[in-house]
Amino acid sequence: xxxxxxFISFFKxxxxxxxxxxxxxxxxxxxxxxxGWMSRxxxxxxxxxxxxxPGPIGINCATYxxxxxxxxxxxxxxxxxxxxxxxxxxxxxxxxxxxxGKRFRGNPYFExxxxxxxxxxLGLIASAALLLMKPETFIDAYSWVIFGAVCFFTVLPQIHxxxxxxxxxxxxxxxxxxxxxxxxxYR
Amino acid sequence: xxFQLFWTYLKxxxxxxGGGYAMLPLIQREVVDRRxxxxxxxxxxxxALAQAAPGLIAVNSAIFIGWRIxxxxxxxxxxxxxxxxxxxxxxxxxxxxxxxxxxxAVEAAFKGIRPAVVALIAAPLVKMAKSALKIKNxxxxxxxxxxxxxxxxxxxxxxxxxxxxVWVILATIVITLCSIYLSLYHSSK
Numbered sequence: 001x002x003x004x005x006x007f008i009s010f011f012k013x014x015x016x017x018x019x020x021x022x023x024x025x026x027x028x029x030x031x032x033x034x035x036g037w038m039s040r041x042x043x044x045x046x047x048x049x050x051x052x053x054p055g056p057i058g059i060n061c062a063t064y065x066x067x068x069x070x071x072x073x074x075x076x077x078x079x080x081x082x083x084x085x086x087x088x089x090x091x092x093x094x095x096x097x098x099x100x101g102k103r104f105r106g107n108p109y110f111e112x113x114x115x116x117x118x119x120x121x122l123g124l125i126a127s128a129a130l131l132l133m134k135p136e137t138f139i140d141a142y143s144w145v146i147f148g149a150v151c152f153f154t155v156l157p158q159i160h161x162x163x164x165x166x167x168x169x170x171x172x173x174x175x176x177x178x179x180x181x182x183x184x185x186y187r
Numbered sequence: 188x189x190f191q192l193f194w195t196y197l198k199x200x201x202x203x204x205g206g207g208y209a210m211l212p213l214i215q216r217e218v219v220d221r222r223x224x225x226x227x228x229x230x231x232x233x234x235a236l237a238q239a240a241p242g243l244i245a246v247n248s249a250i251f252i253g254w255r256i257x258x259x260x261x262x263x264x265x266x267x268x269x270x271x272x273x274x275x276x277x278x279x280x281x282x283x284x285x286x287x288x289x290x291x292a293v294e295a296a297f298k299g300i301r302p303a304v305v306a307l308i309a310a311p312l313v314k315m316a317k318s319a320l321k322i323k324n325x326x327x328x329x330x331x332x333x334x335x336x337x338x339x340x341x342x343x344x345x346x347x348x349x350x351x352x353v354w355v356i357l358a359t360i361v362i363t364l365c366s367i368y369l370s371l372y373h374s375s376k
Contacts, residue, residue, distance in 0.1 A: 014242050016353045021243065022308060026345065027352050034351075045288075045297055048304045049280055055200050055273030056210070056245040063277040072278070079274055083266065086242030090250040091262070093236055108371065113363045114239055118319040119334045120359040122312060123341025129309035130346045143302040150306035155313050171307050172204055175300055182299015183292060 002070055003077055005035060010062055010081035015089075017082075019121030021057035026128035028061055033131075037069050041136045052172050058082065142185050150174050188257035189264040195222070196249055196268025210245045214252070224256050245269055 009031040017024040025047060032043055046068070050060035059079060066078025138144060153174060156165045167173070195217050203210045211234065218224050225233070233255075237247035246269055253265030287293050316338070320331060337359070344350040 012353060016241055016356050017243070018241050018356060020238070022311065024243070025308065030345075030351055041301065044301045044304050047308075048297070048300045049277070049284070051304065051307060052204070053273070053276050053280065054202060054204050055276070056243045056269070058243040059246070059270055059273040060277050063274050064281050067278060067281040075274070075278055075281070079270060083242070083246055083270060086240065086246050087250060087262070087266070089240050090237075090242070090247050091254060093240055094251055094254045097232075097236060108367055109364060110239075112367050113360055115319075116334070116337060116359050116363040117356070118315075119337040120341045120355060122316055122319060122335070122338035123343075124345065124352050124355070125308060125312055125315070126338065126342040127345035127352070129305050129312075130342065132305045132308070137301040137305060139298060142299075146299055147302040147306045150303045151310045154307065154310035158314060158317075174307065175303055178299045178303030179296035180299070183296045186295035186298045187292060 003073065006066060006070055006074055007077055007081045009035065010066070010078045011084060013062070014082040014085035017058065018117050019124070021061075022128070023121045023124045024058045025061065026124045026131075028058075028065060029128055029131060032065060037065070039136065040132065040134055042068065044132055044137050048175060052175050142181075146178050146181060150178060189260045191222075192253055192257055192261050192264035193268040196265045197272060200245075200269050200272040211248070214248055218252055224252065229255075 013024060013027045013031060017027055029043060032038060033040075038046075043065075046061060046064045047057075049064060050057045053060055059082070062078045062082045063075045066075035068074075070077065138147070153165075153168045154171075157169050199210055199213045199217060203213055215230055219227055219230050233248060233251045234244075237244050237251060240247050246266060249265035249269040250262055253261035253263070255261075257264065316335065320334065341352075341355045341359075344355055345352055
């Protein structure tokens with residue numbers, strides 16, 4: 001029963017996961033919360049590990065959530081279930097693409113739906129961040145300082161682009177620095 | 188072909204940090220420049236399709252290139268190569284981490300990391316909004332920012348309304364298709 005709901009959840013996530021890894025996080029989070037599979041803290045820790053390990057964030061996160069919920073078979077099932085809709089849809093798109101050529105581009109239904117989905121995805125990502133801003137993750141004033149600093153360094157290359165700001169905006173560096181800060185503050 | 192695609196994607200999957208988008212330049216170098224499996228233009232079409240389809244961009248691109256070059260076997264090879272490194276690395280970490288988690292030093296570090304993770308989810312929104320709005324120079328016209336109301340509505344529905352994101356995505360698709368149909372129907376009359 002657990003494996004069945006794990007499979008259905010991650011199949012749904014793969015099927016409706018438009019807009020890449022970050023948007024998919026909001027779908028994973030919703031499933032995790034609705035099933036009560038883990039605490040918000042545990043979920044954020046999984047996202048942190050997913051961001052600093054190689055490979056697509058969505059696969060990392062699915063494997064880890066699957067492992068936490070159902071051990072080895074859980075992780076295998078979640079990873080398979082998130083890839084399965086991609087396989088079905090992308091293969092039909094591939095066949096249509098080689099058959100239709102490039103006629104799908106410029107089609108108003110196709111183009112406009114994609115454009116609007118991009119804005120919905122922005123909202124999805126924003127809601128994922130807002131849902132994670134809870135007392136479990138933001139325990140005191142230091143948390144907000146770390147949050148502000150990481151936001152600042154991530155956005156900095158947009159304002160002033162050079163090698164130094166590019167380097168400082170790297171997510172892995174920022175997570176490592178935040179971990180070091182946490183060690184110094186809370187140990 | 189199975190092994191060539193498997194090996195190529197295995198290399199890319201093992202050595203890219205930072206998710207699907209970071210993989211694209213590496214895929215381009217391997218598949219277009221070094222092996223010459225597809226040309227530049229087809230690669231760009233591939234990215235457009237991989238982003239349009241649901242699912243992970245890295246996996247979608249592996250499916251397209253695998254199919255294009257090696258049919259069914261190609262797809263199996265490329266997808267396994269793209270997923271396997273992530274799967275094995277995370278599995279190893281998950282097994283070890285459940286024991287380390289109790290250590291006070293690790294717990295302290297994660298107290299610092301958690302707000303950083305939330306920031307790393309929120310901060311890229313600025314760049315994504317800019318590219319979705321296609322703002323080139325700093326023209327400040329209100330109507331250019333109107334589509335952000337869709338984003339705001341989606342965020343509020345999920346955050347405060349507790350609506351599942353799946354419904355928000357489905358609603359976006361249905362409403363957009365209906366409104367285009369109506370506007371095309373009106374202009375044809």
